[in-house]
Amino acid sequence: MNSKQSLTPLDNISLTDRVENNLRAYFLENAFKPGDSLPGENEIAEKLNVSRNVVREALSRLRMLGIIESRTRRGMIMARPDILGGLERVLNPFILGKDTLKDIFEMRLILEIGMAEFLFLRKTDKDIEELEVIIKNQSSIHEPTIEEEIEFHTKLYDMTGNETFTRFQVLLIPLFNHVFSLYKKNNKVHQSNHIYHKDLVNILKSGTVEDFRLAMKKHLAPYFKITD
Amino acid sequence: MNSKQSLTPLDNISLTDRVENNLRAYFLENAFKPGDSLPGENEIAEKLNVSRNVVREALSRLRMLGIIESRTRRGMIMARPDILGGLERVLNPFILGKDTLKDIFEMRLILEIGMAEFLFLRKTDKDIEELEVIIKNQSSIHEPTIEEEIEFHTKLYDMTGNETFTRFQVLLIPLFNHVFSLYKKNNKVHQSNHIYHKDLVNILKSGTVEDFRLAMKKHLAPYFKITD
DNA sequence: ATTGTAATTTTGTACTACAAATCAATATTG
DNA sequence: CAATATTGATTTGTAGTACAAAATTACAAT
Incomplete structure (x- = not known):
């Protein structure tokens, strides 16, 4: 056994990281396509049992990549990301x-x-x-x-x-x-x-x-x- | 003159978007290198006159890309991003x-x-x-x-x-x-x-x-x- | 000199509040 | 009846407060 391996830094993964990964996997598994509408922030927060804050930080990342778009009251929809963004x-x-x-x-x-x-x-x-x-x-x-x-x-x-x-x-x-x-x-x-x-x-x-x-x-x- | 041009969608750019762009430009202009320490969230929020919430949503994006890292109490530092992340x-x-x-x-x-x-x-x-x-x-x-x-x-x-x-x-x-x-x-x-x-x-x-x-x-x- | 402890600061998470936008439903008007 | 106006409700965007967790610093104790 390699003792150096056991001293690897513990994953300091934040809730936001986990929500982000969760959402991307969710989109892929359900084969969501651009234009498909997505659950609202509150619903996601409730389902994942985290604050809306954390959900928004994760969504902010996906918005930056162009994976989702959101407008007031209209909710969020899948979008077509720029692959090089x-x-x-x-x-x-x-x-x-x-x-x-x-x-x-x-x-x-x-x-x-x-x-x-x-x-x-x-x-x-x-x-x-x-x-x-x-x-x-x-x-x-x-x-x-x-x-x-x-x-x-x-x-x-x-x-x-x-x-x-x-x-x-x-x-x-x-x-x-x-x-x-x-x-x-x-x-x-x-x-x-x-x-x-x-x-x-x-x-x-x-x-x-x-x-x-x-x-x-x-x-x-x-x-x-x-x-x- | 092209009338279609003038009907282009108004940039619906959020504060978070602007803070993100602002920060990336700031990093580049000041030639920050991995390891350099950065101002705290509160200071950024104060300087840019936005809520800490908005700053955190922007920072969340940069953290995802690996541009910055942050640990409790230690503050934020520049990091070396994975170019393909x-x-x-x-x-x-x-x-x-x-x-x-x-x-x-x-x-x-x-x-x-x-x-x-x-x-x-x-x-x-x-x-x-x-x-x-x-x-x-x-x-x-x-x-x-x-x-x-x-x-x-x-x-x-x-x-x-x-x-x-x-x-x-x-x-x-x-x-x-x-x-x-x-x-x-x-x-x-x-x-x-x-x-x-x-x-x-x-x-x-x-x-x-x-x-x-x-x-x-x-x-x-x-x-x-x-x-x- | 090393270890232990307390105070303090900064990020991470949660919650509340409200403005702006817009959708849905209803009321009004021609 | 059809088109428009109004009203109410909902959802995202932004602000602010609060506190837990972690870690730095300073200081105390052995």
Whole structure:
């Protein structure tokens, strides 16, 4: 037997925590769908034998996540949550761990490589034209600014037609840049034989999915280099 | 001018919402880090000129996300949130929209293709051995069960050494299976020229990143077919 | 110097009260 | 009769009080 195990901190779980878990399980088990009406605060408090206060603190959490909505006198109804709402609220680089930030940094690279499939599946001539407008507006003299990088890459995500995917990436951008700027402070970023945005567009026009992934990998080489 | 715009619902934003936003902005602006101690509930209520009740409902949300922790008499301190905690709580297939579920389904495919880079970068002989044990335990007679699929693919995610990435995928699995099982009800899933887990392992042993991505794409072909 | 004890502070929970919103039912008016 | 106005009741949102539990601090005792 492991004596360290037996000294694990006792779960200091509050009534509010338990009510929250209880309610989420209740919603799932009963297969409640958006629009379904829910019992009132008083009824819940009575049924669970806790104060209305505790119930409201739990409901407040679910309201924040968009799982429920409530209006005066109308009672509460199930709602359709934004799947990324909870994520958005914790994206504060000062409180996330270094490991998590590194993980997020890598995830963005994985997404950029993996998206090629859907990019080629769904790209349209109009998309290509828009990409060309974007790179035309970006001076070829200097390195693209962060804003120009974001504009180009976000357009690529857009082209996959996957809104959640696009929004996910947009949320990760600030953390990604945070990690990269920390790195740049201490390291010289060197890129030879670089692939530029215009090269990526050319491959989108006349290359293959595999060509694109290889090119994207080269384009992202400075970032991949960090992950060692 | 667009008259529909002017009929947008008035923001029915509660005091609790405003206090929550206020606090998160406060934390970010002051670059609070995990462990930093925070003002007490009474002080916040007084400063913001709202009842302690409202403050507690807002704090309850932040506690759920793991942004803060509080213990009796000890006051509140900043904490290190689980970046996926908020996501986890809304992963209820009954309340997420069809579009979102489809997006999630596609995102998993993107991750599987995109992960190859880090898989090859970090795989070890021990990992390969473990993969071979997994496929050896899986009968080659029948199609892999969902559990067997999960076991194999989760091991692949593990091998990238990216814990957030692995956890993210584990969270998506139930939704992914939900979407796929809905599809299977109405459609015959046919797979010829299929790539099996053992083929993927062989490529991991002696192939290239590009070989692996192409193989994985074939392995996932039945799923890609859905996304049309 | 360590242990025990009491005072105090802060969060957790409960309860009451009331304003605002709105639903339901009834009354009023054209 | 139909449409509108009024009234009453109900439910959420906010405020405030009260007290238990926990833990910090200070002090007392051995």
